[in-house]
Amino acid sequence: MEQNKLLIHPSYFPSISHFVAMVQTPELIYEVDDNFQKQTNRNRMYIYSANGLQLLNIPIKHSKEAHQKYRDVKIEYAFDWQKQHFKSLEAAYRTSPYFEFFEDDIRPVFEKKHDFLLDLNLQIHEILIECLGIELPYSKTTEYFKEVEEGIFDARGLINGKKDKNKFKSYPQVFDKKHGFINNLSILDLLFNEGRYGVDYLKKQALVL
Template identity: 40%
Template sequence: MISNPILLSTAYFAPVHFYARYLQHEPVYIEQYENFTKQTYRNRCVISGGNGPISLVVPVVKGRGPKILMKDLQISYDTEWQRNHWQTIVSAYNSSPYFEYYQDDLFLFFRNKTQFLLDYNLKIHEMICEVLELENKIILTTDFEDVPDSTYNLREGISPKNKENTDPEFKPASYTQVFSEKFGFLPNLSILDLLFNEGPNAYTLLIKSINSHIQL
């Protein structure tokens, strides 16, 4: 455990990098006063399918102005994205070792509707903490970047836009994935990929992804 706090953006079924860092810091601040940014993990996750990586995007309601705070961003239900996301996840992971074990808990997020994206992501995170037996130590910011000076700001560092790893201490531990024989190991996918393939061992792999020098 690293004693200094960390600042992260909210994320939809966040990637491995998010949870690897989550385990290492306390407290964990989530920025709710930033402006929503497109093409980030805030409203998307990346899983592995039979044809390679798949981005699942949660549609959002566009505001009247060019900018909208994360805490005010609403989810759009004009399309059947929940059904489409769930069908894609089932197709990708139905044969994985732990899909049946977690599917009932997960299906609720694709049946029930939540108005705000931040609330939706926080509910998902709470469920991830429960299945991994983690403490839910998230604190929402009270203003933009209103966090202690010692905070490690990785709010923009965990992003699908980053072609290079902006966090040199993060080295994702490899594991067997559903389509490993076809694509090899695909690093830093959604936490869903790690859960479905490794189950309870996900915790150990998350720890190894930051502290690879620690003998477990």
Template identity: 35%
Template sequence: MLILEAQYFPSIAYFVALANAKEVTIDAYEHFEKQTYRNRCTIVGANGPLDLTIPIQHTKLKIPMNDVQIDYRQKWLNTHWRAIQSAYGKAPFFDFYSVYIEDELKREYNGLLELNKTLLTLCLKLLQLDVKVLWSEKYVEPDANGITDFRSFVHPKKQLAELSGFQPKAYTQIFGSEFVPNMSILDLLFCEGPNALEIIKQSGELHKN
């Protein structure tokens, strides 16, 4: 059984892990980690990769993911959506997918986990990726029997070479002459549409050394 953390519009490597698993458990009770994809995604804009980060309300040092609250006092929603529109407004499949994504993104959620869960469910549906996803009812111990722990394996600070087995398949992006690998699933959906799942399947698989 594969264990992952809940991410915000996850990267392509995250979906490669999902595509190569029959069953995945998302840990809802692990501790939130700063500067990870739990509340961040990376898209490709006119000036290159651009991080979009959800502000959270800090109440204590170690917060279980299911307790993390989004700081809606900050106007991050408008900022994120304007950035997405600017980056992908002219992408081949933006008009088709953006309707679904904007509807879900612009709701107000009870917490970060609820937002990530909703967006992951939507992305799996748009990709037509059939994988059984479970949400844990308690913290999953890293040494539990029968699990492969990939929590924080796909991480902003990790180089691609550290993602063993991941071989990102290049596709046509909107900006730049050089392909930027492992961006948010938004980049792949807007640029490739129905072909997105096939690109994920051609991008290898993740495994730990």
């Protein structure tokens, strides 16, 4: 990427395409001022379970407002989704090479109850960069702009996983002999299978929007 700055959303254990974009751009800006949209990776991630592709979704509290800012979205704790998500990760990745190595690092995500989704996703950012052994300092937007200024790589479209058509090189996955390689999952899939070697993988992948 020739751009010096990247504009992207913080998300729930981001997709590999998110991290490819982030590690290949010098300056990271998180978009936090747009309106929240349902069925995006702001509050969901995809993992590789014994049955194939599995969606883990964070429930949010519904607002009476027609449009709600991403930064104002609150998490719903009426049922214990944190326990459910961690159990799903254990079932999917317990036998992966690096799950036990990083297990205690990610566990706090499923123990602390953040009021706001954005705060949770920013905590996840800090945990992931520590796990990967990289530095990805960021700033946050203070207002929303539909068009970005010159020199900024607009990767906000990646938050909509259904429209993300990026294809990446395969790497070993726990159940690949059963279902084959599944592309562009949560960064956790790469982390648990490749550990910090995953950083080199991310730097070598090509990204298209």
